[in-house]
Amino acid sequence: MLPDRPASADQLSAALLAWYDRHRRDLPWRAPAGTKPDPYKVWLSEIMLQQTTVAAVRDYFRKFLLRWPTVTDLAAAPLEDVLKAWAGLGYYARARNLHKCAGIVARHHGGRFPDEFAVLKSLPGIGEYTAGAIAAIAFDQPHVAVDGNVERVMARLFAIETPLPDAKPALKGLASGLVPARRPGDFAQALMDLGATICAPRKANCLICPWSAPCKARALGIAETLPRKREKLSRPVRHGTAFLVTRADGAVLLRRRAERGLLGGMLEVPSTPWAAKPSAVPTQHAPMNGPWRPVAGRVEHTFTHFHLIMEVWHGEAKETQPPPDESYRWVASSALAGEALPSIMRKIIAHGLG
Incomplete structure (x- = not known):
């Protein structure tokens, strides 16, 4: 624990690394202490963890790794199979970019992830944060990976009361100033662990925090009020009617969405x-x-930028009726679980067949 006085960047990073060595999380994509991380595992986990919790990602990561042990294996897989394996993780553009990125790494980089930040950032699905995380964790380079957890830690450590997102550049600068020349990859993971387990959003566990003494927000008694956020605007509401078509054998008529846009390439x-x-x-x-039968009740689902309210109408097709065009296909009820269906569509099917 640091003394209750201003601490230097070196002292802060040393204290955090010492804490990390004792309390680091055991994660399936994290290399054991003293071993070299696998860039493929680092990249795969970071893409999966974008806007998704560690608890939700664990099983998906293990299943992906068993099915596609290397980036070249993933690159060779049909996109349809990758989308099916991703179903349930949400934000499906990530899965399409994952597959596209794997192809580029396999074809243009010999199946090895580049270790240059700028080259990493140029790959599909890899932005500023993910490039920094891969460069730091996989290649032990002095880069910073600033997500919501790290922003919260920095806002509290330095008592930054400027609301997000305005405070983002300052918080990134403060985090960058703490990255040590030695063990920057462990430092990046230590910051993530600190934000996830100690400096939590609703409860700051200051008594067991390695940065408790020098934390300015703790000293001011405002730790749990930071980071400040602008008042959120209410999400707009959208409406639609879903047409659930079934056959006598129980098959359901589904349609593939356009590749671009929300839920691109998924079945609906x-x-x-x-x-x-x-x-x-x-x-x-x-x-x-028709004829169509309205199903009592409705299905609601919240996306990042809007809230969706769906009515569901049920219709029965003739047994020999073909799909309307090539974007449609019949899917047996027993095969629905293995299809690339986003959560909203599973809700609609469950509601319509319930």
Whole structure:
């Protein structure tokens, strides 16, 4: 523990690394102490962890690694299989970029991840944060990886009361100033662990924090009020009608969405466009002629930028009725669990068949 007085960057990093050596989390993608990290595992975990919790990612990571042990294995996989394996993790553009990035690394980098920050950042799906995390953790380079956890730690350590996102550049600068020349990869992971386990959003466990003494927010009694955030605007609401079509054998009619845009390349229950107001004549967007039976209740789902309210109408197709076009296909009810269906579509199917 540091003395209760201003501490230098070297003292702060040394105290955090000492704490990390005793309390580091055991994560399936984290290399054992003293061993060299696998850049493929670091990259895969960082992409999965974007906007997703560690608890949710653990099993997905293990399954991906068993199925595609190397980046060249992943690059050779059909995109459809990758999307199916990703289903449930959300933010599906990450899965498409994951597959695209694997292809570039396999074809243009000999199956080895580049160790230059700028080159990493140029790869699909890798932004400032992810490039910094890979450069630091996989290649032990003095880069900083600043996510929400690290922003919170910095805001509290230095008592930065400027609201987010305005404070982001300052918080990144403060974190960069603490990166040690020795063990920058461990330092990056230590910061992540500190924010995830000690300097938590709703409860700052200051008594067991290695930076408790020099923490300015603790001294001021404002730790749990930081970081400040701008008042959130309410999410807009969109409406739609989903058309759940089944056959006598239990198969469900699904449609593949366009590759670009929200839920790109995923399968969906065909529906009206999602708009600010419900469609006056929803059946004009139906995949077949009726009759249609409205299902009681509705399905709701919140995306990052809007809240969706869906009515569900059920229709039964003739046994021999073909799909309307090549974007549609019949999927047996027993095969639905293995399809690349986003959460909202699973909700709609469960509601419509329930």
